[in-house]
Amino acid sequence: MISAAFYAPMKSPDDPVPSGDRAMARALQLALADAGVNTTLASELRTRDGKGDPARQEELIGLAEVECERLAQQGRAAGWQAWISYHNYYKAPDLLGPATAATLGIPYILIESTRARKRLDGPWARFAQAAEKATDAAAAVFYLTEQDAEALHKYRPENQLLAPLRPFLPVKSLPLETTRSGAILSVGMMRSGDKSASYRLIADTMAHLKTEQWHLLLVGDGPARPEIEAMMAGFGTRVSILGELSRDDLQEVYGTASLFFWPGVNEAFGMAYLEAQASGLTVVAQDRPGVRDVLAPGADYPSIDQGPRALAARLDMLLASPKLTAHLGKSARAHVAANHFLGPASATLKSVMSEVLT
Numbered sequence: 001m002i003s004a005a006f007y008a009p010m011k012s013p014d015d016p017v018p019s020g021d022r023a024m025a026r027a028l029q030l031a032l033a034d035a036g037v038n039t040t041l042a043s044e045l046r047t048r049d050g051k052g053d054p055a056r057q058e059e060l061i062g063l064a065e066v067e068c069e070r071l072a073q074q075g076r077a078a079g080w081q082a083w084i085s086y087h088n089y090y091k092a093p094d095l096l097g098p099a100t101a102a103t104l105g106i107p108y109i110l111i112e113s114t115r116a117r118k119r120l121d122g123p124w125a126r127f128a129q130a131a132e133k134a135t136d137a138a139a140a141v142f143y144l145t146e147q148d149a150e151a152l153h154k155y156r157p158e159n160q161l162l163a164p165l166r167p168f169l170p171v172k173s174l175p176l177e178t179t180r181s182g183a184i185l186s187v188g189m190m191r192s193g194d195k196s197a198s199y200r201l202i203a204d205t206m207a208h209l210k211t212e213q214w215h216l217l218l219v220g221d222g223p224a225r226p227e228i229e230a231m232m233a234g235f236g237t238r239v240s241i242l243g244e245l246s247r248d249d250l251q252e253v254y255g256t257a258s259l260f261f262w263p264g265v266n267e268a269f270g271m272a273y274l275e276a277q278a279s280g281l282t283v284v285a286q287d288r289p290g291v292r293d294v295l296a297p298g299a300d301y302p303s304i305d306q307g308p309r310a311l312a313a314r315l316d317m318l319l320a321s322p323k324l325t326a327h328l329g330k331s332a333r334a335h336v337a338a339n340h341f342l343g344p345a346s347a348t349l350k351s352v353m354s355e356v357l358t
Contacts, residue, residue, distance in 0.1 A: 002357065004082040005075060005100070006032070006039035009047040010092040018244065019189060020271040025086050027170035028111060031342055032084070035350035040078060042100075043067055048092040052123030061126065064095035071100045082107045082357060085134075089114040090124050093131035098138075107139040107356050111165065112268075115151035136160075140356050142348075145269055147289040163352045167269045167294050168345040169278060174337055175251055177280040180326060182256035183215035183240075184315070185281070187272040190222035194266040199224075201263040201286075201308055203231040206239070208312035211319050214238060216261075219245055219253060254279040259318055259325065263311065264291040274340050277332035282325045284314050294340065296332035 006029060011017075013025035032039050045067055049056050075083075083101040088094040088110055101108035113135045119128035135141065136157050142165040143149045152162055186202055189195050199218075206216060218232070221244040232239040245253065260276035261284045269290045273283055277296060285291055287301040295301060302310035318325045338344075 001036055001038040002081050002353065003079050004032070004037050004039050004084050005042035005071070005078075005080050005097075006084050006086070007042045007094065007097055008086045009045070009094045009096070010087040010089075011046065011048075012041065012044040014041065014044060015046075020268070021087060023271045024112075024167065027168060027342075027345075028084075028086055030170045031168070031345045031349055034342060034346035035353060037082075037084075037349070037353060039084065040080070042071055042074070042083070043096055045096065046092070047095050047127075049124070049127060050091060054123065054126060057124075057126045061095060061130070064099075068096055068099045068103070071096060072103045075100060075104045075106075080104060080106055082109055082353070084109045084111065086111045088112070088131050088134050090116045090119040090128035090131045093127050094134040095130055098134050102137070108137055109140045109142075109353070109356060110135065110138040111142040112144050112148070113138070113141050113152070114148050115155055117151070117155075140352055142352065145290045145293045147293075161352065161356065163348065165345060165348050166340055167271065167274060168340045168342060169271075169274050169336070170342050171278075172342050174333060175279055176255055177333065178254060178258075178329065179256050180258045180280075180322070180329070182253075182258055183217045184259045184261050185217050185219065185253060185257035185276070186261050187219045187250070187276070188262060190220045190225040190228050192224050192227070195220075195222075196224050196227060197265040198263045198267075199228045199231060201265065201311070202261065203235075204308035205261075205263075205311040205315065206235060208309050209316060210312070211316050214315075214319065215240070217242055217253065217257070219243070219250060250275075251279070254281065257281055259284060259315065261285075261311075261315065264288050267291050269294045274336055277329075277336045278340075280326075280329040280333040282318060282328040282332065284311060284318065286311070296328075296335040298331055299328050 008025040011021040085094045085097040140161040216239045218241045260281040273294045
């Protein structure tokens with residue numbers, strides 16, 4: 001087994017608050033283990049600055065310098081052979097991995113790193129510069145979406161290895177297929193910003209539905225819940241908010257839902273899309289960068305500029321066409337099993353790690 005440090009500057013896999021980032025970090029640890037890499041969670045220092053506060057950035061940079069001294073000692077004692085970080089970008093750069101790996105003389109590897117050259121000036125300048133330096137320092141970078149790949153290839157340092165790694169579920173077998181007998185389902189954290197914008201688009205879409213008989217289940221919780229409840233208040237009992245659910249309870253909801261509806265405003269990719277499709281659910285979403293990397297081909301996803309009327313028309317058509325909906329759901333289920341499961345991800349990680357450590 002290869003011994004490696006693992007770090008997620010955006011959100012630790014041990015963070016108590018559920019999110020797609022946490023789910024992906026946990027999935028990566030499982031996939032790495034399956035690929036023969038024994039990871040140690042190196043640090044839980046969260047470097048995220050969501051407001052563009054230069055003083056906060058300086059504070060976190062100082063904390064990271066102290067943390068690096070401790071990590072160098074830990075890494076020597078543990079015999080780390082590589083450092084692997086997940087999700088480096090201008091709001092949450094990796095301030096630990098590059099320096100610690102350089103001190104220990106081991107390869108530094110990034111999984112999901114976004115270059116944002118337009119942020120090198122402005123309120124996130126220090127962090128954007130740190131994120132760029134981290135990307136430049138990596139011996140290998142795995143990219144999860146084609147959108148990220150463009151800039152990574154454009155500014156790739158000489159001898160840096162770039163490799164695609166499709167977003168994946170940490171499973172090797174499919175769950176039970178949905179009965180498609182229940183409500184339309186939406187799953188997303190309830191916070192301001194992009195998540196709230198997706199919920200607003202959902203509310204606007206439901207207002208344009210021509211189908212008279214429909215019911216929508218919302219799964220999620222967070223500080224913006226009162227705002228989202230207000231958005232949905234006009235629909236009465238047609239909309240039910242279930243709050244945060246356990247993994248098992250959420251799977252039960254997937255197992256009866258008729259459709260999965262999440263517009264995907266500025267989603268990096270969206271783990272819920274993979275979960276829904278694995279259960280055989282047909283997805284209604286907008287055709288957006290990142291999102292399209294996890295959606296099954298062969299279905300029609302309205303463009304962003306078509307707005308809520310196009311999403312409503314798509315929902316109306318699918319609700320009136322159960323055979324087509326079932327066919328698309330089964331195709332999505334097969335697509336996820338073939339491309340977005342633990343096995344393919346582990347094979348990709350193992351291949352690249354072997355090359356980097358040779």
